[in-house]
Amino acid sequence: MKEEALPNWSAVDRLLHEPARLAIVSILAVVEKADFLYLQHETSLTKGNLSAHLSKLENAGYIQIEKTFKGKMPLTLVSLTEQGRTALDRYLSQMKHWLNQLDQHSQE
Amino acid sequence: MKEEALPNWSAVDRLLHEPARLAIVSILAVVEKADFLYLQHETSLTKGNLSAHLSKLENAGYIQIEKTFKGKMPLTLVSLTEQGRTALDRYLSQMKHWLNQLDQHSQE
DNA sequence: TAAACTAGTTTGTAATACAAACCAGTTTAT
DNA sequence: ATAAACTGGTTTGTATTACAAACTAGTTTA
Numbered sequence: 001m002k003e004e005a006l007p008n009w010s011a012v013d014r015l016l017h018e019p020a021r022l023a024i025v026s027i028l029a030v031v032e033k034a035d036f037l038y039l040q041h042e043t044s045l046t047k048g049n050l051s052a053h054l055s056k057l058e059n060a061g062y063i064q065i066e067k068t069f070k071g072k073m074p075l076t077l078v079s080l081t082e083q084g085r086t087a088l089d090r091y092l093s094q095m096k097h098w099l100n101q102l103d104q105h106s107q108e
Numbered sequence: 109m110k111e112e113a114l115p116n117w118s119a120v121d122r123l124l125h126e127p128a129r130l131a132i133v134s135i136l137a138v139v140e141k142a143d144f145l146y147l148q149h150e151t152s153l154t155k156g157n158l159s160a161h162l163s164k165l166e167n168a169g170y171i172q173i174e175k176t177f178k179g180k181m182p183l184t185l186v187s188l189t190e191q192g193r194t195a196l197d198r199y200l201s202q203m204k205h206w207l208n209q210l211d212q213h214s215q216e
Numbered sequence: 217t218a219a220a221c222t223a224g225t226t227t228g229t230a231a232t233a234c235a236a237a238c239c240a241g242t243t244t245a246t
Numbered sequence: 247a248t249a250a251a252c253t254g255g256t257t258t259g260t261a262t263t264a265c266a267a268a269c270t271a272g273t274t275t276a
Binding site: 006007009010012014017019020022023026027029030042043044092095096099102103105 | 114115117118120122125127128130131134135137138150151152200203204207210211213
């Protein structure tokens with residue numbers, strides 16, 4: 001009964017929309033802190049690819065990258081920032097809203 | 109109480125995942141048939157860009173492109189194929205599923 | 217009959233994802 | 247002791263992609 005417009009897909013956060021980064025951020029939304037190798041295995045991205053995506057997310061302020069050591073071996077810890085959490089929430093609610101809009105149309 | 113895995117974002121249909129094409133397909137899901145200019149105005153894509161996206165969707169078998177005339181002027185009509193409809197439904201239900209998985213995690 | 221418009225397509229460019237090759241250091245084998 | 251193999255990444259090169267500018271073919275208007 002209410003008149004719904006179509007989703008405005010151009011307003012999507014393309015940084016999060018990329019599947020590889022959604023995978024990364026989904027994990028970080030749950031575990032709060034993850035090391036590089038854990039992320040690599042969970043996402044099955046190559047190291048290079050993962051590294052590049054992490055840099056983008058870091059530059060956007062969505063994640064924090066902490067360089068530490070486990071014994072003598074380097075260890076990179078990654079966590080979601082407040083900004084990242086907010087952006088993800090926004091992305092998820094937008095998506096849900098748009099999916100609902102499409103459903104309303106399809107069920108006439 | 110049920111153990112949910114994280115979304116498998118890599119299984120997404122990247123052809124549909126692209127916002128510009130989601131916009132196009134969202135429209136076609138509703139109107140069944142649209143001409144080029146209507147699509148251009150609704151999506152606010154440039155002609156070249158729209159043309160390229162339509163070609164991709166056509167090559168994938170998701171849409172059908174019908175070249176006709178309105179009077180003496182060329183008119184391009186676009187419609188969703190059965191395949192395209194199926195792909196969209198699949199995309200939407202996957203998305204919904206994944207969004208729910210993330211929600212379940214966030215509300216612990 | 218020239219100028220401007222319609223309806224697109226083709227072509228060039230900039231951004232992006234991705235993996236291969238590389239690098240600095242550590243542990244293990246000889 | 248030192249070479250080989252491994253860890254934990256980064257840098258660099260390539261192929262794909264989105265995007266817009268320029269072009270094309272035909273039509274209507276001045």
